[in-house]
Amino acid sequence: MSNNSTIINYAYGVVLWLALLPVPALVQATELGEALAECAAVVEAEARLRCYDRLAGKPLPMPLADTRAWQNDPLPNEPALASSQETAVAGSIANAMQITKIGKRLLGIRPYKRNYILPVTYNDRVNHQPFDDAGDEFHPDETEIKFQLSAQLPVWENILDQQLDLYFGYTQLSFFQAYNSEYSAPFRDTSYEPELGLHWHPDLVFKDWRLESARIALNHQSNGRSEPFSRSWNRLIGEIQTSRGDFGLGLRVWKRLPENSDEDDNPNITHYMGHGELFTNYETGDHRFDLMLRNPKHPGMQLDWRYKLNDKVGLYVQYFNGYGESLLDYDHSVDRIGIGFLLNDWP
Numbered sequence: 001m002s003n004n005s006t007i008i009n010y011a012y013g014v015v016l017w018l019a020l021l022p023v024p025a026l027v028q029a030t031e032l033g034e035a036l037a038e039c040a041a042v043v044e045a046e047a048r049l050r051c052y053d054r055l056a057g058k059p060l061p062m063p064l065a066d067t068r069a070w071q072n073d074p075l076p077n078e079p080a081l082a083s084s085q086e087t088a089v090a091g092s093i094a095n096a097m098q099i100t101k102i103g104k105r106l107l108g109i110r111p112y113k114r115n116y117i118l119p120v121t122y123n124d125r126v127n128h129q130p131f132d133d134a135g136d137e138f139h140p141d142e143t144e145i146k147f148q149l150s151a152q153l154p155v156w157e158n159i160l161d162q163q164l165d166l167y168f169g170y171t172q173l174s175f176f177q178a179y180n181s182e183y184s185a186p187f188r189d190t191s192y193e194p195e196l197g198l199h200w201h202p203d204l205v206f207k208d209w210r211l212e213s214a215r216i217a218l219n220h221q222s223n224g225r226s227e228p229f230s231r232s233w234n235r236l237i238g239e240i241q242t243s244r245g246d247f248g249l250g251l252r253v254w255k256r257l258p259e260n261s262d263e264d265d266n267p268n269i270t271h272y273m274g275h276g277e278l279f280t281n282y283e284t285g286d287h288r289f290d291l292m293l294r295n296p297k298h299p300g301m302q303l304d305w306r307y308k309l310n311d312k313v314g315l316y317v318q319y320f321n322g323y324g325e326s327l328l329d330y331d332h333s334v335d336r337i338g339i340g341f342l343l344n345d346w347p
Helices: 003-020 022-040 045-056 078-105 129-133 269-273
Strands: 115-123 143-156 164-176 187-200 204-206 209-222 232-244 247-256 276-284 287-294 300-308 313-322 334-343
Touching: 115 313, 143 334
Parallel strands: none
Antiparallel strands: 115 143, 115 334, 143 164, 164 187, 187 209, 204 209, 209 232, 232 247, 247 276, 276 287, 287 300, 300 313, 313 334
16 A cells, blocks of 8 residues: 555545535524524514523523513613623524534544453464564564544534434554563554445334444545555445344445555455455343354454443453454454453443
């Protein structure tokens, strides 16, 4: 993977993301302006205040029989007082809605894929080949730390008033040789996976099966390293998730996007990673079991068990066997088990 290719891929994603980001903000600003204008057009002073209160989300007071709105002769200083109150309320509404809008649209980072740390993992089949081929003296240990960080940022929610969102996602998976003091405890490999996609969540039900969500995304995955350790590919990914009671079933398929053969570090990656994966889960009480299956020709399997400790954190055990656990090891079969903690959610 050339540096130019990497820069172009990231620049394309960032430019497209920034270009789309202002769209929902403009829509919300227009809606707020129209609502405030409607309130300002109300002739009767108290009715205008009630209109502003509705925008601010305050409970409306019950009308009293002797309120001045029912009187023909309001107090002489009432218009000035009402005008001052209206200005204050309108300013508060505008500020509050602007803060809410910014928080929701720009700072509304949410979990995406699993977020976890496995402080102890053991791999019975360590991949020494890349380091031996490069003449590198580094010898990875069987024991290492594995962790994943993943988040998504809504760029445009409820497009055209439909259950359809445009989002930017990012996932990072790292393998840390923390206990390998002989070689200064390096990171053995890290993959970076940005994506831009559409997420549809219709919540449709058909014969007890619920269609929870569907996605389509442009995905780039790379370990950001130079030759001979460089690995990367670009994909168009489609995903569907369904559930029935405590049982969940999903399918993720992908098509690798073509690239210049001179810059392709892993031309046979689909031979090992395949063109999709099947995943399922089952929940019972505070326990959840997950299974992922990929590519019968060069199989990869991941089995997870989670135990909920509280609303935020769970005990997590992960077992992976086969090909494609990481980009560096995509063509090497591993046998790894690890234990640690999984972050369920955040505010």
